Amino acid sequence: MSSExxxxxxxxxxxxxxxxDGKEVxxxxxxxxxxxxxxxxxxxxxxxxxxxxxxxxLIWRQAIAFIKPKM
Amino acid sequence: MSSExxxxxxxxxxxxxxxxDGKEVxxxxxxxxxxxxxxxxxxxxxxxxxxxxxxxxLIWRQAIAFIKPKM
Amino acid sequence: MSSExxxxxxxxxxxxxxxxDGKEVxxxxxxxxxxxxxxxxxxxxxxxxxxxxxxxxLIWRQAIAFIKPKM
Amino acid sequence: MSSExxxxxxxxxxxxxxxxDGKEVxxxxxxxxxxxxxxxxxxxxxxxxxxxxxxxxLIWRQAIAFIKPKM
Amino acid sequence: MSSExxxxxxxxxxxxxxxxDGKEVxxxxxxxxxxxxxxxxxxxxxxxxxxxxxxxxLIWRQAIAFIKPKM
Amino acid sequence: MSSExxxxxxxxxxxxxxxxDGKEVxxxxxxxxxxxxxxxxxxxxxxxxxxxxxxxxLIWRQAIAFIKPKM
Numbered sequence: 238m239s240s241e242x243x244x245x246x247x248x249x250x251x252x253x254x255x256x257x258d259g260k261e262v263x264x265x266x267x268x269x270x271x272x273x274x275x276x277x278x279x280x281x282x283x284x285x286x287x288x289x290x291x292x293x294x295l296i297w298r299q300a301i302a303f304i305k306p307k308m
Numbered sequence: 309m310s311s312e313x314x315x316x317x318x319x320x321x322x323x324x325x326x327x328x329d330g331k332e333v334x335x336x337x338x339x340x341x342x343x344x345x346x347x348x349x350x351x352x353x354x355x356x357x358x359x360x361x362x363x364x365x366l367i368w369r370q371a372i373a374f375i376k377p378k379m
Numbered sequence: 380m381s382s383e384x385x386x387x388x389x390x391x392x393x394x395x396x397x398x399x400d401g402k403e404v405x406x407x408x409x410x411x412x413x414x415x416x417x418x419x420x421x422x423x424x425x426x427x428x429x430x431x432x433x434x435x436x437l438i439w440r441q442a443i444a445f446i447k448p449k450m
Numbered sequence: 451m452s453s454e455x456x457x458x459x460x461x462x463x464x465x466x467x468x469x470x471d472g473k474e475v476x477x478x479x480x481x482x483x484x485x486x487x488x489x490x491x492x493x494x495x496x497x498x499x500x501x502x503x504x505x506x507x508l509i510w511r512q513a514i515a516f517i518k519p520k521m
Numbered sequence: 522m523s524s525e526x527x528x529x530x531x532x533x534x535x536x537x538x539x540x541x542d543g544k545e546v547x548x549x550x551x552x553x554x555x556x557x558x559x560x561x562x563x564x565x566x567x568x569x570x571x572x573x574x575x576x577x578x579l580i581w582r583q584a585i586a587f588i589k590p591k592m
Numbered sequence: 593m594s595s596e597x598x599x600x601x602x603x604x605x606x607x608x609x610x611x612x613d614g615k616e617v618x619x620x621x622x623x624x625x626x627x628x629x630x631x632x633x634x635x636x637x638x639x640x641x642x643x644x645x646x647x648x649x650l651i652w653r654q655a656i657a658f659i660k661p662k663m
Contacts, residue, residue: 243494245496247491247493247496248498250507251496251498251508265481266481267480269482269511300464301510301512302479302481302509302510303509303513304508305505306505307466308505
């Protein structure tokens, strides 16, 4: 478990932009689940996604296939 | 196998909060299984989830897709 | 391939208890298989599970979703 | 999280060529999804793929099975 | 890519025994495939399994769920 | 991302032999896909497989279950 998030990487910055802008995103997981919501924060292990009722879901990075802005 | 749990990370703290509060959670696994219960402890490899009969289940971090509070 | 099993971790100790007690367990794998038996030993890569005929099965840690005592 | 992309590796260079040439590619994911588009950038964790409407999708390396030029 | 196989581990030794004894084994993969044959050698990345026609198959450790002696 | 391919390992050498001999192989992926072709090169992350039309496919090591010579 490395202890820092490399904020200089494009992918980390892109996610920080989604967080800052309150962007609604679609997250496809390796389970095949498709989740929708806003990313609240990220750390090395997880993202926190909140849905329309502001319920938080902790999502493990290892489970992510892709993320894209909701159209 | 690194030897410390990074307690400063938001995801680890969020899980510690679930443990402290005895929060009932839903765990989605990469197998597609959905488990429900209370998280008793966590270490670098596993969570221990106990169900309504207080039976412990050791769940590997590698198998987790997401965790959220049960509504 | 790190060379030591961290025997101080709760998950490793829990497994050592299952081994010591000859506890019958259920193992769910990421393949979806559910195996039943007694854990004989563990190392960094594998568990050895023996079934009712005392046949050993080497199970890779990477393949494990969860383990729980058989009810 | 290692901090550098090894630009000397054939696979990284091949991807850089796809980016430079604006090559349309097919990406097969471990979820079974097949995505089509142009790779905009890569870092250690992700590729950014843009589709025909120039919408970006962040794809995690861990989720990739293969990439090939679209015929 | 670490450069040594830890021959002191029970799982590595068990596999060496299967190799030495020409034991016929069943290999379950994370894909769900079940392969049968004799293990010829192992290294950090792979096993080499040969079938009844002595055809070699290179199997990646990451793909293995379990191995057991064929009954 | 480690920076060297360990050419002394049997699995790496076996693959180098397939490359040198222009051997036609079958590749089973963790997605369940079965690909056929000749391996052109390998690095730490990928293989490059070319099909009968000499189209290259970049295949990630993480996605491989097994490789065997085509019969």
